[in-house]
Amino acid sequence: GSVLFHVGVRVIFFGHLFGLLMPADVFHALGISTMAKQVMAITVGGIAGLMALAGGVILLHRRLADPRIRANSTFGDTAILALLVAQLVIGLGTILVALDHLDGSKMLLFMAWAQGIFTFQPDAAEHIRDAHWVFKLHIFLGLLIFVCVPFTRLVHMFSAPVRYLWRPGYQVVGTRRHNLPAEGKG
Numbered sequence: 001g002s003v004l005f006h007v008g009v010r011v012i013f014f015g016h017l018f019g020l021l022m023p024a025d026v027f028h029a030l031g032i033s034t035m036a037k038q039v040m041a042i043t044v045g046g047i048a049g050l051m052a053l054a055g056g057v058i059l060l061h062r063r064l065a066d067p068r069i070r071a072n073s074t075f076g077d078t079a080i081l082a083l084l085v086a087q088l089v090i091g092l093g094t095i096l097v098a099l100d101h102l103d104g105s106k107m108l109l110f111m112a113w114a115q116g117i118f119t120f121q122p123d124a125a126e127h128i129r130d131a132h133w134v135f136k137l138h139i140f141l142g143l144l145i146f147v148c149v150p151f152t153r154l155v156h157m158f159s160a161p162v163r164y165l166w167r168p169g170y171q172v173v174g175t176r177r178h179n180l181p182a183e184g185k186g
Contacts, residue, residue, distance in 0.1 A: 001058025008052025009084075012091070015045055020114035034104035041107065046095050053088040060085055080145070080152040087141045090134060097132045106131070 019041055027037050060081050063069050098106070109127045116124025128135065149155055 001055040001062065003055065004051045005055025005059055008048045008050070008055060011048035012045060012052060015041065015048065020111050021118055023115070024108060024111060034108060035102060038098065038102055038104035038107050042095050042098055042102075046092065049088055049092045049095075053085065053092065056081065056085040056088055076148075076152045080148055080154055083141065083145060083148070087138070087145060090138045090141060093134050094132075094138050097134055110135070 019037070024034065024037075027034070032040070060078075063073055063078055063081060101107075109131070113124050113127040115121075116127065128139070145154070149157075
């Protein structure tokens, strides 16, 4: 579950980051139309969302069902994972609404909102005032998750050593040899 969840979430995170903050003119200069960007976001986001959701459900089940993991989990650990799973469900729900406007016109409004927030524009919310409630709920939960990051284990996304990205495919395991009684002391 961990690999499914983490790979899916990374694709979603960077898809949102670049998809919302990169100006539409950059996509057009690269030969990507607004409609093509919308279809790509739905397709790639949908696949990554399903991966992350499957992994998240497995991780949440494990956290709730395994007595050892449950005993070592705080309320915050379980709550943030449940919140992430809910966010993934709602995010996948936005796809159903987005299928009604494949031209990308609504996506351009969300891009204007995100870029306005990032550049401290006081009227940024005007871009999404008339957005479907599922998008507003998705935004609200996303912002709530960001607020919770410093107070939960989600902070590991900033503190995990980057060197693990390039580590070789082996795991160093300690030996128990030093725990054996010395010869003659039996």
